[in-house]
Amino acid sequence: MTTRKTLTSMVLVGVLALGISGCRKDHSQYKYDGKIGEDQVIFREKSYLGISSDDNILRVIKPDGRIIEYKDRLRDDLKLESVEITKDGQTTTYYLDDEIGKPILKEAQKQFDNYLQQIRIEAQKQLDYQQQIKEAKLDYQQQTKEAKIKKGLEDLK
Numbered sequence: 001m002t003t004r005k006t007l008t009s010m011v012l013v014g015v016l017a018l019g020i021s022g023c024r025k026d027h028s029q030y031k032y033d034g035k036i037g038e039d040q041v042i043f044r045e046k047s048y049l050g051i052s053s054d055d056n057i058l059r060v061i062k063p064d065g066r067i068i069e070y071k072d073r074l075r076d077d078l079k080l081e082s083v084e085i086t087k088d089g090q091t092t093t094y095y096l097d098d099e100i101g102k103p104i105l106k107e108a109q110k111q112f113d114n115y116l117q118q119i120r121i122e123a124q125k126q127l128d129y130q131q132q133i134k135e136a137k138l139d140y141q142q143q144t145k146e147a148k149i150k151k152g153l154e155d156l157k
Contacts, residue, residue: 070112083108
């Protein structure tokens with residue numbers, strides 16, 4: 001009887017682990033740590049217990065020192081549940097599900113979406129740059145190869 005309960009428990013734990021990790025959305029394309037305009041921007045996924053990413057957090061440090069953290073904590077859908085603003089050492093958190101937070105989160109969602117769009121643009125620029133480097137290397141290798149062949153053929157004459 002105990003063996004059966006143990007096996008049943010092991011199967012349930014495995015199914016739950018697969019279910020939880022299988023529901024996770026991959027937002028790694030937004031992983032970013034750099035400047036967008038004058039703002040220092042960091043996007044990260046935060047996981048709990050190492051099982052899956054539970055939070056998507058975009059941290060923006062403004063030139064005047066304000067820190068704004070946009071937080072997608074539920075459903076991993078890039079829809080904000082809260083925004084945290086730190087100004088002059090005071091931190092205020094606004095939530096989507098309260099009267100004061102609702103209009104603030106509406107504006108914060110627009111800003112969040114804009115930053116994600118800028119991150120996608122920066123990522124594409126990086127990919128384009130890497131592709132240009134790759135093509136330049138291949139071109140150089142081809143030219144070097146052709147020059148060596150030419151030299152070898154001339155040396156044979």
